[in-house]
Structures are given as structure tokens and as C-alpha cells.
Amino acid sequence: MLELTKNTFEEEVLKTQGLTLVDYWSDGCEPCKALMPSVEELAKKYEGKVKFCKLNTTKARRLAISQRVMGLPAIVLYKDGEKLDECTKDDANIKNIEAMIEKNI
Amino acid sequence: MSNIYDLVIIGAGPAGLSAGLYGARAKMDVLILEKEKKGGQIVTTSDVANYPGSIREATGPTLIGRMVEQCEEFGAKFAVGTVEKVDFSKDVKKLMLEDGKEILAKSVIIATGAYPRKLNVPGEKEFTGKGVSYCATCDADFFTDMEVYCVGGGDTAVEEAMYLTKFASKVTIIHRRDELRATKSIQEKAFKNEKIDFIWNSTIDEIKGDGIVEEMILKDTKTGEKTTIKAPEEFGTFGIFVFIGYVPNTDVFKGEIELNEKGYIETCQNLKTCKPGIFAAGDIREKSLRQVITAAADGAIAAIQAEKHIMSKEY
Numbered sequence: 281m282l283e284l285t286k287n288t289f290e291e292e293v294l295k296t297q298g299l300t301l302v303d304y305w306s307d308g309c310e311p312c313k314a315l316m317p318s319v320e321e322l323a324k325k326y327e328g329k330v331k332f333c334k335l336n337t338t339k340a341r342r343l344a345i346s347q348r349v350m351g352l353p354a355i356v357l358y359k360d361g362e363k364l365d366e367c368t369k370d371d372a373n374i375k376n377i378e379a380m381i382e383k384n385i
Numbered sequence: 386m387s388n389i390y391d392l393v394i395i396g397a398g399p400a401g402l403s404a405g406l407y408g409a410r411a412k413m414d415v416l417i418l419e420k421e422k423k424g425g426q427i428v429t430t431s432d433v434a435n436y437p438g439s440i441r442e443a444t445g446p447t448l449i450g451r452m453v454e455q456c457e458e459f460g461a462k463f464a465v466g467t468v469e470k471v472d473f474s475k476d477v478k479k480l481m482l483e484d485g486k487e488i489l490a491k492s493v494i495i496a497t498g499a500y501p502r503k504l505n506v507p508g509e510k511e512f513t514g515k516g517v518s519y520c521a522t523c524d525a526d527f528f529t530d531m532e533v534y535c536v537g538g539g540d541t542a543v544e545e546a547m548y549l550t551k552f553a554s555k556v557t558i559i560h561r562r563d564e565l566r567a568t569k570s571i572q573e574k575a576f577k578n579e580k581i582d583f584i585w586n587s588t589i590d591e592i593k594g595d596g597i598v599e600e601m602i603l604k605d606t607k608t609g610e611k612t613t614i615k616a617p618e619e620f621g622t623f624g625i626f627v628f629i630g631y632v633p634n635t636d637v638f639k640g641e642i643e644l645n646e647k648g649y650i651e652t653c654q655n656l657k658t659c660k661p662g663i664f665a666a667g668d669i670r671e672k673s674l675r676q677v678i679t680a681a682a683d684g685a686i687a688a689i690q691a692e693k694h695i696m697s698k699e700y
Contacts, residue, residue, distance in 0.1 A: 309523045310428050314446045338526055348596040350527045350622070351514025368514035373421050 281323050282333040286340040292333060294361040299384065303334040304344055304354040311372075312353040318374040319355070322381070330357075330381060357384055389477055389700065390416045392691045393490035394684075395468055396634075398425025399677045400667025401496035402452040403684030404691075408494075409459035411692045416488065417456065418480070420467040424449035425498045426668070427677055431522045436677045448677070473641045473660045476698060491700050492662045492691035495638065495650065496684065499631035499668045499675075504536065508592030508601075509627075516598025517625045521545040524624070525552045532617065533624035534559055534601075536589060542628035543567040543575045549626065550580040557582045559589065561606050589625070597622045633669050645671055656687045662694050 284292055284302065293300050303319050305312035316334070323332035337344040337352065347363070349356065353372040357365045357380055364384055367376045391413035394401045401417055408415040427433065430445035439448060457463070466486065472479040473493070480488040501519040503509060509517055518524040525548065533553040535546040538560035544567075549556045558565075558575070563585045565572050575581050590604040590611060599622060600615045616622045633648045643659045645651050649671040656664045666683035668675045 306523075306526055308431055308526060310431055310444055310446050311422075311520075311523060314422060314424070314428055341527055341529060345527065345597070345620075345622070348515060350516050350524065350597055350624075351518050352523050354514055370513075 281320060282331070284333045284335040284340075286343045289335065289340070289343055292331075293358055296331065296358075297360050299330040299364075299381075300358040300361075301330050301332050301381070302356050302358065303332070304337050304347075304349050304352055304356065305334060306336060306338045306352055308338070309352040315353050315372060315374070319377065322374070322378060326381060326385075329385060355380075357381065359384065387487070387489060388414075389489040389491060390414050391490070391695055392416070392492050392494065392688065393418060393478075393480060393488055394494045394496055395480070396425065396496035396498055396667070396669075397423040397453070397463065398496060398498050398667060398680060399427060399449070399452065400498070400669075400680035400684040400687075401425075401494070402449070402456055403681040404494045404496060404666055404688040405456040405461040405684075406452070406459060407685045407688035408691065409456060409461040411688065413688075413692060413695070415456075415461040416490075417461055417463050418466050418468065418488070419463065420465070423453055423463070426500070429520050429522060433677065436681075468637055471638060471641050473663050476662070476700065478662060491695050491698070492664070494664045494666055494684070494687045494691060495635075495642070495658070495669055496666045496680075496687075497634035497669050499633045501627065502630045502632050504589055504627055504629070506589055506591055508594070508598075512592050512594060512598045512625075515596065516594065516622055517592060517627065519627050521548050521626060524626075525549050528553045528624040530554050531620050531623055532557070533626060534614075535626045535628065536560075537628035537630070538562060538565040538567060539628070539630065540567045540571055541630075543571050545626060545628050546581055547575060547578060549624075550578055553580070553624065555580055555582060557584055559584045559587050559603065561588050562586065592625065594622070598625060601625065631668070631675075635669060647671075655690045656683060657690065662691070662698075664690055 355367045394417045397419035427445040433443040467483040470481040590602040650665040664687035666687040667680035
């Protein structure tokens, strides 16, 4: 998974064609860390079809808020740089995330 | 005939995992069912400070990770599944899962825990993760230098409000009564904290915004008068953290197991429920202290009782 920063986000997500998934997480978010390994597995499964990225919001708070992300975990799917779908909080489990990808692929 | 487990545990939080460990070590054929991710509520905790022995690197997830490993080492099995219906009327208990599968067991431990109570007001669901939160350690960071409102008056609400002052510029506790229910020592700390303010006798009536929380309507519980709080222009949003207690996960057991008026399971001696072979452990029980340690203790007792139940019956 590609690790984003507030400086690379625009280029890698908003200016990228195709499907891009961003796993928003933070140092303090334990559910995010628990979820991450299964998202990594999905990244392998959908390699070449969906670009998987992660963003630590601790260092990119304003950027996250600009993307309407104010609660973690948040897994957001973008298409051609536009926000398409998301799984947030209780909905952010691996079953829902995979269903979201399948629906939009 | 499909396999009949000696013991099926519903829920993989500290109570269920402790039951799994004791059950597996007693050489029972144990299955632990979890609907989503292992660990229960404790996985949102970044620092478990009050479980004996947890002083070094014990976050909720690391502690749970070790508990899972220990269960597996002694042969307990895990499965992902949501129980939709149960039949506890016969000697062999039946669990029907959402995906149509059926699981049979000689004994069952219910360790399904509780989840945070919701406000149940318009806008709450829409703005969850968009300003509305039930987890301070997860989301506090977003509200650095912003204003935050904290709903509730118990220990959790006040303690979390104090935690939030490390991030937010101001934290306002909204409580439906004119005094807090939290322990006196916790209250005193809150009253001394300059960043904490209070709105008494009020509840949230509605949450509004465009993609993120932008305003909320408060209702005075005495006069019924409504006031609107709008986000300050600088940030265009604010946080609403909800800590108004917990709801037990017992819906699926209604009619099979006796529940009290709050929905918790009242167990008698040795954590037995009213049905033979069915036990309850952890936050799901009516009890005075809901902590990892009391959940783990429950799990151990329930597993040993389950073993006794099996020995006393011919299957």
C-alpha cells in the first residue's frame, strides 16, 4: 500500500485516473490498526485493478477534514479523483470494504 | 449428523476469549463465534492500565491478540458468523447463523457484550464519522483547536471530556439533568478544568450539516425550548461525542433467555442462566463492575461450569 502524505495526496489520489482506495488511519486509532492487515490483503487481491493507499491523519488533519473525513476508521474509494463511496466507523469492516470495491469495479 | 461442539462461545471479547482458553484447556471441543472482529469494546482502548500484568505495551488490540493466540494454542477454534436465531430448548442447543449455517452445541456461553447507546436523533447516523463520534481515542485528534460537545453525565462522559481537552480548544458537556452522575472525584477534576463548560438540562434534538456537522439543535428538558448551535466560521464544524451508556447485545436471545428490563442477562450462581447448559459472561450480565478483569473472570467460571454440565449429562 502506498503511504500518502499531505503533499502527495493530490497527485496520487485526486489527480489519478481509475479507482483509488484510501485507508484513513491515525496513531491513536486502535480499530484502524486492527483493520489494516486485512486491507493489505485486499490490496494484494486487487492489485492492478484498484490503487491502495493509506493516510495517517495525525499529520494531515486538515486534508482529512477537507475530504469530509472526521472519524476513523474511514475507507474511501475514489474514481478519477472523485469520491465515489466510503465505509466509515462501524461500517468499516472487511466484508463491507470488499463489497464496496466489487460494486464499483 | 453434523458435529456437536462441547462448547460454543458467542463473542470474542475478553469474556469469550477467557472462556475459550479455560474450555480448551479442559479438553473440550470449543468454538468461538465472532460476528466481525475479535476483541469487543476493549480494542478501541489505547492503554489498558488496570488489568493486572498489563503494565507493559498493553493496548486493547495487543492484549486481545495475546488472548487469541493463547486460545488457539490450546486448540480452541474460531469462526466468523452472526447468530440470527437460537433454540436452547433441547439438550443439544442450536444456533442459526445469518448465512444459513447451523451450529450445534452441548453448552453455550453468551459473551456478546454491549455497544455504546445512540442518541437516536435525526442526523446522528448520517454524521457518524463526520463530526459525531463514540470513540474519543479514535477521533479526538481531528478536533485539535476546535470546539467539542460531549453528551452524557456519567463517569465515561466526564472522563472522556477531560481527555478531549488535550485536543479541543473548549469542551462543553451537555447533560439532561442539572447535576452529573459521575463519581465525585471525577466531577471535581472536571469542574476545575478551565476548558470544560456545561450546558445543563439539555438534550440534542437534531444534527445538521452538509457532509459534516455544521449545527445542532438543543432542547431544554424542562421548558422544551430549542436553541441552535452553529459551527464557528474558522473551522466550519465542531465535534459531538456521545457517551450515554451502553446497550447489551441480547436481542437475539429474547424469548429464549430471561432478560431484565434493561436487556441484561441476570445469572444465578456460577453464571448459569435460566436454561440448563446456557451460561452468560462479561458485560452482557447484570453486574456492578464492567471491566476486562471481571469479564475474564466470568469467562473462566462459565467455561468450567459448562464442562460440569456436559459431564452431568449423557450426550
